[in-house]
Amino acid sequence: MAIKKNKMKVKNICCIGAGYVGGPTMAVIALKCPHLNVTVVDNNSERIKAWNGPLDSLPVYEPGLPEVVSKARSRNLFFSSDIKGSIEKSEMIFMAVNTPTKTEGDGAGMGADLRYIEACAKDIAKYSNSNKIVIEKSTVPIRTAEKIKEILDQNEKALNFEILSNPEFLAEGTAVNDMFNPDRVLIGGSETKSGQKAVNALVEIYANWVSKEKILTTNVWSSELSKLASNAMLAQRISSINSLSALCEKTGANIDELSKAIGMDHRIGLYFLKASVGFGGSCFQKDILNLVYLCKYYGLDEVAEYWHQVVKINNYQKNRFAQKIIDHFGGDLKGKTIGILGWAFKANTNDTRESAAIDVAEKLYNSGATLEIYDPMVKPETIINDIKDYWSIKIYENDKKIKINQTPNFAEKIDGFAVLTEWEEFKNLQLDLSKVFDGRNIFERSLYSIGKNTNDNDCK
Numbered sequence: 001m002a003i004k005k006n007k008m009k010v011k012n013i014c015c016i017g018a019g020y021v022g023g024p025t026m027a028v029i030a031l032k033c034p035h036l037n038v039t040v041v042d043n044n045s046e047r048i049k050a051w052n053g054p055l056d057s058l059p060v061y062e063p064g065l066p067e068v069v070s071k072a073r074s075r076n077l078f079f080s081s082d083i084k085g086s087i088e089k090s091e092m093i094f095m096a097v098n099t100p101t102k103t104e105g106d107g108a109g110m111g112a113d114l115r116y117i118e119a120c121a122k123d124i125a126k127y128s129n130s131n132k133i134v135i136e137k138s139t140v141p142i143r144t145a146e147k148i149k150e151i152l153d154q155n156e157k158a159l160n161f162e163i164l165s166n167p168e169f170l171a172e173g174t175a176v177n178d179m180f181n182p183d184r185v186l187i188g189g190s191e192t193k194s195g196q197k198a199v200n201a202l203v204e205i206y207a208n209w210v211s212k213e214k215i216l217t218t219n220v221w222s223s224e225l226s227k228l229a230s231n232a233m234l235a236q237r238i239s240s241i242n243s244l245s246a247l248c249e250k251t252g253a254n255i256d257e258l259s260k261a262i263g264m265d266h267r268i269g270l271y272f273l274k275a276s277v278g279f280g281g282s283c284f285q286k287d288i289l290n291l292v293y294l295c296k297y298y299g300l301d302e303v304a305e306y307w308h309q310v311v312k313i314n315n316y317q318k319n320r321f322a323q324k325i326i327d328h329f330g331g332d333l334k335g336k337t338i339g340i341l342g343w344a345f346k347a348n349t350n351d352t353r354e355s356a357a358i359d360v361a362e363k364l365y366n367s368g369a370t371l372e373i374y375d376p377m378v379k380p381e382t383i384i385n386d387i388k389d390y391w392s393i394k395i396y397e398n399d400k401k402i403k404i405n406q407t408p409n410f411a412e413k414i415d416g417f418a419v420l421t422e423w424e425e426f427k428n429l430q431l432d433l434s435k436v437f438d439g440r441n442i443f444e445r446s447l448y449s450i451g452k453n454t455n456d457n458d459c460k
């Protein structure tokens with residue numbers, strides 16, 4: 001779509017949602033656009049407090065983020081709980097709130113829960129006194145812009161709201177670099193004159209540091225669907241290679257050799273071909289399930305089943321990984337202690353949402369194991385909360401069979417260990433641990449790094 005030169009003045013930007021996307025993306029926009037005031041608001045006041053607090057305890061751990069926040073926060077980046085005031089004064093409003101899988105009602109377990117998006121739209125309709133550009137930064141189902149428009153048009157002040165789709169492709173762990181050097185920036189808008197003016201206003205913001213060839217403009221629906229499709233394609237590669245890892249183990253082929261041989265074909269490419277314990281993170285599973293739901297909604301049952309299989313293989317792989325450890329010890333883990341190295345869903349983040357570690361640890365525990373858990377960036381209370389919230393069995397306070405460690409110095413106590421996050425520091429640790437195990441009963445103390453988790457498991 002051609003971008004028409006039609007300027008719209010933007011001075012104040014608001015972003016609703018100060019999470020893993022809202023915080024880092026707005027920090028980078030503020031850094032790269034010193035002429036703009038960027039305010040990130042959230043209804044979680046603890047999060048806002050942390051964003052305004054010391055740089056070593058920001059709510060999101062990302063390499064390079066403290067430096068960006070430090071520079072921008074002293075100038076044109078603000079974190080606030082004043083949602084009303086920030087909406088009132090901004091010409092452009094990003095919505096970067098969570099869009100989890102629905103847990104009840106129509107589409108439960110599959111469709112996206114849009115209640116937070118709808119709440120944002122209601123706030124914007126209520127507090128706006130002037131025309132606004134409203135931007136979907138969250139990942140949403142196709143045609144969500146229509147729903148947002150319906151809500152915004154209920155405002156009583158006859159204002160004009162232009163809705164754009166600008167999905168975020170950053171990957172946690174490399175978010176700052178991804179924002180600095182994006183593969184592409186995608187902006188979907190309506191083809192009306194005012195729609196094009198709004199698209200152009202957003203293009204001009206990114207053009208402060210991204211070359212115009214990398215800024216792709218489309219209609220709203222293509223943009224919304226592109227994000228779901230990108231995540232589905234990335235996750236599909238992970239499930240494909242993981243499914244082949246099972247066949248390798250039966251046949252004597254080596255999955256790393258296979259990945260290399262496949263990936264050297266330039267039509268396939270090397271990325272996202274590393275076998276792992278399965279993908280995690282807040283995006284892949286929920287976005288594929290959302291795609292499956294959409295396909296079913298439009299009567300495309302075969303297409304739905306095709307994509308659903310990507311999630312099913314991921315669950316199979318997590319289960320298979322844990323079962324291999326159990327089988328190795330003769331069918332159960334009673335009396336055994338297993339070290340869990342890594343709880344975050346990937347390296348270089350403190351995010352544990354949908355982490356494979358949660359499911360693998362549960363299966364090992366259920367088989368009788370005592371767990372010694374360590375992650376360099378995840379707080380012990382987060383690990384405990386994940387266990388309480390996501391394990392299907394109830395855990396009692398101070399369960400002696402679950403120990404969360406502040407250091408990984410538990411080698412003497414364990415019978416085996418599972419590397420579930422590929423933190424750099426585990427590479428040396430793995431060597432040390434293998435040395436500790438060498439002089440002992442190798443059968444019981446072998447190295448369980450089968451199918452390590454990899455960095456190839458995030459939205460990008």
Ligand SMILES: NC(=O)c1ccc[n+]([C@@H]2O[C@H](COP(=O)([O-])OP(=O)(O)OC[C@H]3O[C@@H](n4cnc5c(N)ncnc54)[C@H](O)[C@@H]3O)[C@@H](O)[C@H]2O)c1
Pocket residue numbers: 016017018019020021022041042043044047083096097098099116119120137138139140168169170171172282283459
């Ligand atoms: N995390 C990623 O790597 C990533 C990458 C690309 C896209 N996305 C998408 O971006 C969106 C946000 O993801 P996230 O990981 O940042 O989520 P998050 O849970 O970390 O952050 C969302 C924030 O929105 C706040 N919020 C919710 N409703 C609100 C309301 N009505 N008013 C004010 N604040 C509100 C929450 O308190 C929370 O702090 C999701 O749609 C996700 O799919 C995430």
